[in-house]
Amino acid sequence: MKLAIEDLVDLARGAALLGTGGGGDPYIGRLMAQEAIRECGMPEIVELEDVPDDAQVFTSAMLGAPSVLIEKIASGDDVETSVRKLEERLGRRADFITPIEIGGCNSMIPIVAAARMGIPLVNADGMGRAFPELQMVTFNVYGVSATPLAMVDENLSSVVIETNSAKAAEDFARVNAVQMGLSVMISCYPMRGHELKKTGVPGTLTMALNIGRAIAEGRKSGNPAESLIAFLKTNPYYGRCKILFTGKITDLRRDTSRGFTIGECTLQAIDAQDVMKITFQNENLVAKMNGRTVAIVPDLICIMDSETAEPITTEALKYGQRVSVVGMSAAPVMRTPEALSVFGPSCFGLKEEFTPIEILHGDIVGAEGVNV
Amino acid sequence: MRIGVDVGGTNTDAVIMDGRNLIAAIKSPTTENVSDGIVAAISTVLQQSGVSKNQIASVMIGTTQFTNAFVERKNLLPVGVFRIALPATKSLRPMVDWPEEIRQNIGDASYLLRGGYHYDGRANVPFDEKGVMEAVRDMKRRGLKTAAVTAMFSPVNDDLEIRTEEIIRNEIPDAKVTLSSRIGRIGLLERENTAIMNACLAEMATRVVQSFSKALKDLNIQAPFFISQNDGTLMQAADVEKYPVLTFASGPTNSMRGAAFLSGLKEALVADIGGTTTDIGMLSGGFPRESSVTVDIGGVRTNFRMPDILALGLGGGSHVVPEGSGVKVGPRSVGYQLLQKGMVFGGNVLTATDIAVACGYADIGDRSKLSGLPSALADKARARIHAIVAEGVDRMKTSADPVPLILVGGGSVLIHDDIPGTSEVIIPENAGVANAIGASIAQVSGEVDRVYSYETKGREAAIDEARKEAIKAAIAAGADAQTVEVTDIEEVPLAYVPGGAVRLRLKVTGDLQLATPGAI
Structure with a gap:
């Protein structure tokens, strides 16, 4: 895969859609990636299957509050230093950078890291979407240790965390992040190429880019939502998909607590009596139509502008917006019992079991010619 | 008595108001040199009313000149850009996402310096005062006279x-300095953009204020003048010189304020239907509701306080074109050429105005010119016009409850039927000059926007302190102390901060104190 600077706008849009309401607006991240590429050149992008088994692969991400990142923008050196600190701790150099989270702002930070360090970026991530916590990653589900984890602020002050579990790493990192000004750059889940091949979600960088492109092209022909769906149907992860609802936002309850935006959004169909309710904790978790579940985490629920198909983050939802809600299947590795025990409905306090979107809807068939 | 003037893209409107009564109103074309048009409009309205100049207690002007200058990249000054945030924010230089041609106007005198605060008010790193002094000397060497200053979490x-x-x-005594904290909110890049935008208009702001005062002097009007700002209150000339961006959205604001005044309603939707577009906004307490998202101006992302306005492509001059089994209305429009191109005026373009005439609820031009128009087409277009406004109204409402809709602007004749979601549709008298009337409503405000710790200070005490300070600011801006009241309180708990930190924004508004009694 080759990426050009002009592609970043489409990539950001696709990443925002895969953010399913969370992950932060990729705007600042996109500008950071653009500037890093201008200065250091475009990093090489490598397919997961081409990563040597014994290669050292490190991750790169931002941790904290996206609403702080828009004021305390990263220095750039902090992105690179977080990886360096992890290298120092382990006594080995990173050969590749891989994204952890392709949804939202964290689609862009790894590009900054790879560009500045002059090493290749892997076309993969650890979820194919966005999640609020560090342990909610396929790398963790399938046995890669989250730690040592290095976190670095703009002053290049750093903390290296070592814990017995990914959840403990999340708790420790969150506490430190408060002291460090609530937006820090991290590198964690250090692993070998063969581990990433076993645990990662391949191809998601390309997918985010192509999703953004499908929306942009759809705008030219006048129907971005359908263009998006037509594209998704060719995709091995997101292919079981559907426009679940089109309507307007008639009620919105939003609370900020424990650093999350928690609440519920009610939608009313324009010409019918149908009502949809979407529950969110940063990311959209479950969508119910007239009381019946029509999509549930870890499957993806995306709210977008009904005319432009521009994805809308949870913070930007407003009464009266005309929106379409798209439901799509998560990658198969995200739907196993082990995966569901880490980021299934119960991990968000939801009482119901996970049911795949294609079971909830009789009319969703696997995409033609795509093996899911 | 007082004069209200609204300088729009097409027309300059002027009204004379005596208390709550409209004495006279005129529309005249906007001129290349804006103050000529203002002089012409004021002279005409004075002449028409027979009011003598010494009866005028004040003049209020609404203008979109600064917005237009920025969007058209005219008369923009090079700016010394100070950002105090390092080592944070180093990855993104100032104006990183601006269109190249405006960035060139502003120049490359950007100074990134160490300092700034965290979200909770803790200092991040020591402030590099020495660095600022060096930067200022460089700015002086370059001969720059205007600066934009942005500090992290200001x-x-x-x-x-x-x-x-x-x-x-200290170094450049006559420098014009814009502080980002005076005009923007959290979001460093957007706030810095707004500050730079304001700074580059500094020279023009001085010139415009001077030309207004010269225009009034030429007219021999002794009264003070004020300029209306985005939130619908007035700014004194000296403040406009400092913060011209605060006038950027005064156009739609004035028509909404005028609608509130003319209808006597404080909670309502307003649709200002012009020749090409319809601006829909929501009045809350008699003032336009503010937008909560970033706003692009001339390709530059900003986050300062603007009224939340939905612009739709519907106006009196909108083209009406059959399309399949339906009909398309707008966004193409004959605009100011309606009087030549509209069918009832003898032209050959079917416009929204022609539909209102054909359906029998507007009496404009020559109706007989529409004899060939199929009534089925007219009915469909009528339904479409109402549907466009109804959808806009629905989008702007904050709850499902029906609210009144006030129609103003020359295109208000397009609406005749009920609009779903509204409790009533009101077209007040003099709706055509609502904007100039809005400009003439003499109110001034004072505002405090700060983070308080409710845990240590207590909520009541914090609000009380903010209110006293805001009242002081309003009186300094010219408010009559007797009339000042709180018009807006917004409390935003800082979710990630322990200690009950709350960002409190409190605004008070009062009537302008005028020399002539009973002038309001």
């Missing part, structure tokens, strides 16, 4: 911005 604590202004003034 909406939480603005003291570094204030100190930087002092340093600049």
Whole structure:
């Protein structure tokens, strides 16, 4: 895969859609990636299957509050230093950078890291979407240790965390992040190429880019939502998909607590009596139509502008917006019992079991010619 | 008595108001040199009313000149850009996402310096005062006269911005300095953009204010003049010179304020239907509701307080074109050429105005010119026009409850039927000059926007302190102390901060104190 600077706008849009309401607006991240590429050149992008088994692969991400990142923008050196600190701790150099989270702002930070360090970026991530916590990653589900984890602020002050579990790493990192000004750059889940091949979600960088492109092209022909769906149907992860609802936002309850935006959004169909309710904790978790579940985490629920198909983050939802809600299947590795025990409905306090979107809807068939 | 003037893209409207009564109103074309048009409009309206100049207690002007200058990249000054945030924010230089041609106007005198605060008010790193002094000397060498100062988390604590202004003034006493914390909110890049935008208009702001005061002098009007700002209150000339961006959205605001005044309603939707577009906004307490998202101006992302306005492509001049089994209305429009191109005026373009005439609820031009128009087409177009407004109204409402809709502007004749979701549709008398009337409503405001710790200070005490300070600011801006009241309180708990930190925004508004009694 080759990426050009002009592609970043489409990539950001696709990443925002895969953010399913969370992950932060990729705007600042996109500008950071653009500037890093201008200065250091475009990093090489490598397919997961081409990563040597014994290669050292490190991750790169931002941790904290996206609403702080828009004021305390990263220095750039902090992105690179977080990886360096992890290298120092382990006594080995990173050969590749891989994204952890392709949804939202964290689609862009790894590009900054790879560009500045002059090493290749892997076309993969650890979820194919966005999640609020560090342990909610396929790398963790399938046995890669989250730690040592290095976190670095703009002053290049750093903390290296070592814990017995990914959840403990999340708790420790969150506490430190408060002291460090609530937006820090991290590198964690250090692993070998063969581990990433076993645990990662391949191809998601390309997918985010192509999703953004499908929306942009759809705008030219006048129907971005359908263009998006037509594209998704060719995709091995997101292919079981559907426009679940089109309507307007008639009620919105939003609370900020424990650093999350928690609440519920009610939608009313324009010409019918149908009502949809979407529950969110940063990311959209479950969508119910007239009381019946029509999509549930870890499957993806995306709210977008009904005319432009521009994805809308949870913070930007407003009464009266005309929106379409798209439901799509998560990658198969995200739907196993082990995966569901880490980021299934119960991990968000939801009482119901996970049911795949294609079971909830009789009319969703696997995409033609795509093996899911 | 007082004069209200609204300088729009097409027309300059002027009204004379005596208390709540409209004495006279005129529309005249906007001129290349804006103050000529203002002089012409004021002379005409004075002549028409027979009011003598010494009866005028004040003149209020609404203008979109600054917005237009920025969008058209005219008369923009090079700016010394000070950002106090390093080592944070180093990855993104100032104006990183601006269109190249405006960035060139502003120049490359950007100074990134160490300092700034965290979200909770803790200092991040020591402030590099020496660095600021060196930067100011460089700015002086370059001959720059205007600066934009942005410090990290300055909406939480603005003291570094204030100190930087002092340093600049020590070295360059006549410099114009814009502080980002005075106009923007959290979101460093957007707030910095807004500050730079404001700084580059500094020279023009001085010139415009001078030309207004000269225009009034030429007319021999002794009364003070004020300029209306985005939130619908007035600014004194000296403040406009400092913060011209605060007038950027005064156009739609004035028509909404005028609608509130003419209808006597404080909670309502307003649709200002012009020749090409319809602006829909929501009145809350008699003032336009503010937008909560970023707003692009001339390709530059900003986050300062603007009224939340939905612009739709519907106006009196909108083209009406059959399309399949339906009909398309707008966004193409004959605009100001309606009087030549509309069918009832003898032209050959079917417009929204022609539909209102054909359906029998507007009496404009020559109706017989529409004899060939199929009534089925007219009915469909009528339904479409109402549907466009109904959808806009629905989008702008904050709850499902029906609210009144006030129609103003020349295109208000397009609407005749009920609009779903509204409790009533009101077209007040003199709706055509609502904007100039809006400009003439003499109110001034004072505002405090700061982070308080409710845990240590207590909520009541914090609000009380903010209110007293806001009242002081309003009186300094010219408010009559007797009439000042709180018009807006917004409390935003800082979710990630322990200790009950709350960002409190409190605004008070009062009537302008005028020399002539009973002038309001």
